[in-house]
Amino acid sequence: MRPERETPAWYRDAKFGIMIHWGLYSVPGWAPLDDEVVRLLGAGRTAPEDSSPDDSTRDGSADAVRRSDPLARHSYAEWYQNTYLLDGPTRAYHRRVYGDRPYADFRTEFVAAVRDWDPVPWADLCAAAGARYVVPTSKHHDGYLLWPSAHPNPHLPGWQTGRDVLGELGTAVRDRGLRYGLYYSGGLDWTFGNLPIRRMADVAASVPDSPGYARYVDAHWRELIDRYRPSVLWNDIGYPSAGDADGLVAAYYAAVPDGVVNDRFSRDGADVRTPEYGIRSEIDPEPWETVRALGLSFGWNRQETAEHLLSATELVHLLSDVVSRNGNLLLGITPDDRGVVPAAQRRVLHEVGRWLADHGEAIYGTRPWPVPAAVTSSGVPVRFTRRDDVGYLIVLGDPGPEFGVPGLSLPPGARLRVVGRAAAEPGVTAGPDGPVLAVGPLPPAPAHVFAVRPAS
Template identity: 30%
Template sequence: MELKYGASREKPREDAAMQRFRGHRVGQFIHWGLYALPAGRWEGKDVEFAAEFLPRVAKVPQQRWEALANDFTLADFDAERWADTAVALGARYMTITTKHHDGFCLWPSAHTDFHMGNTPSGRDVLGELVAAYEARGIDVNFYYSVLDWRHPDWRFTLENDADNLAFARYLDFAMKQLEELAERYPSVKGFWFDGTWDESVKANGWWTWEVERMLKERLPGVVVNSRLRADDLGARHVDSNGLLMGDYESGYERRLPEPWDRSVAARDWEACMTIPQASWGYHQGPWAQSTLKHPWDVVDMIAHCTSLGGNFLLNFGPRGDGSMAPAEVEIARTVGEWLAVNGEAIYGCGYAEGWDYPGWGYFTRDSSTGKVFAVVTRAPASGRIRLELPTGLELVGLRLLGSGEYPFKGLADSVFEVELGGASNAGPRVFAVETSALAHPASEKEPNPDVLD
């Protein structure tokens, strides 16, 4: 099918900027805005829904919501501390919400009065964050919500000519804001779009094409997620010919593909995950605070994504005063300590072709050296795992990351057993796997007497 606004390529990008993004594997997502002030509570009642959706779920009058900007004093905001949390996590990139669905902007935008410049501090939060993170060698990406509940020209659907005219004005506004972000912060490495699921956007696939084209002209090498795009017929993420739009698939939100689904490894993708069960912005209520993920669950997800060639973006929701939630900082520290020892199996790694999903964890492969790693996130109760290699290979060495050479026992051609012993306080164990071709390939398997010809 001929499409004017479909995918711009059939195969993944292989330029240096895309390879850098792909090799990062671990990122920090940050959702922060006015919604961090009420933090999921309105008029004394906890609203058991994502904190950033509070103005809609609690039906907060627009004037009252906008008045929160007067209390957004940034009393304890320090971009350096946020960046230090990313370092502790072991993140190689971060993505920050420049504007969420309520329309409030974390930079002093010339195209609206609803922005950080009109709060008591008047600070350019984005500028401070870009400087702090880049000083630590961490790439910065910008989240931008196309959906805007506050803007008078936003439309969810286009019912008539008046809607079309209004929405055309809105798209012009959004384009100007994106041009402004590209001009003000030219070192940004990627744009992460959201709020593009409504019929109004899907009917304007040409605009999503133009946004991607504009950003890539102004910021050579910039990476754009699939959520931005819609094609001529309104298909999102993947066009009507089945080709991925944008540079990587970002449809995995608080979910991961099945660990044995090798098909996802054919293209770049990213999963984003909350630390509480279901809130991106900081939610102070027990509904969110009682559901924090365990650091080893996060490690499992990182290894899961890496094993299928995907990146993992872990979300943090700073509090209304600008401070990071202590529980989230502690989770970052624990995960980062694991990565400091075992990052060799994550950074720059991806899908280990030919190595079947083992059930007890994941296999990853270093993209440059070809070295294979076994990440044991679900140790069996027996305290031992079966290491089944691709046919024709034998195990000649096993190295426990952070320790040294490790014993193993052969069971059959290409099948080995590894004794793990008891649980480790340091989290999931990772082995570097050294193999060679079998000197004497396996003969025909012994026939099974229970199977008749």
């Protein structure tokens, strides 16, 4: 899938965004800590290899296939309404804690949480983390709306917030100079049926195909565009076959000329591809965005602890790797049942924000170097980026006071600068396999950055 136009420069420059999932699923806030779905998606697969009755299990029965499918035990807590209906750990948890209470009853607690919710801490956290754009959920697969829509759910009266969560958060985010996009589940809405979904392989076939649902989705997206002018349309799962995604996108571009449309609208064109937990092994010539949670779930999972989250160092390394290969990182954070981002997540984001405050020139507004990566003579990975005639070496660890970068070619007379702190200019000498940099002792940091400028 190639972009149908040039992807807006602001988006390519932004590099780092934050996605926020908050909804009724945050009230139970529970999922198994099974990462099989995450690993499958990261490998670019939409189902396990054993997802058909013919070869999936020893007995080959359809029931055995369902029992073996990871959808009943996966780690996405935002899928709670589906998962608690399947035979697995989430059903057992629900029966133990809630008995036969239906999912819709969680609306009571969520409405109370929305009443007390404050958008300012979310916006402050995103800004402090160094994110340049924010994408909250407007509607997830359970169909519950986080804005007071003029197009209410036809099956569940009151299935939306009275308070304008999206509008208030958008104001707070934009007041801090960040771009504001919106996530909307166009492909799934369990108030229209197809619940439960028993296998990963069945997700794509579970999109409601009625003309009524297509009109409902179209009306919502157009309302969201008119009300909030989002910088990103982040659709999920797909688009109803009876809908007119091309017409919707054309109307969006007319309203928001520098808007960005993702690749999940079931159409040929897109401004950006969005692999889930996926990365690239080489530089992708087209813009892409890896979307993943800080942990194993996009919705709050009360079972997750700091050990299940990326550390600040791991997150800096991931961001550097993605950017070196022409991508953006959209990172999911998970407010709890009260609308508060857990302390462990806040600590990681603040540490990443401090690193970006000192080293962001190697991330924001950059483009790929001719090659994305190398390894120092001391065995430390390096990622490369560039801005105009300045190149950046992002060294993902402490390479020692002197190290070579095999395969790196520097122009004659190139000058090096330590990014992020006052330091003497590194010495550069020729080594047998490439330049050797003398940088002296380095302070602890998730990564060290050196800028390379040609001789003037």
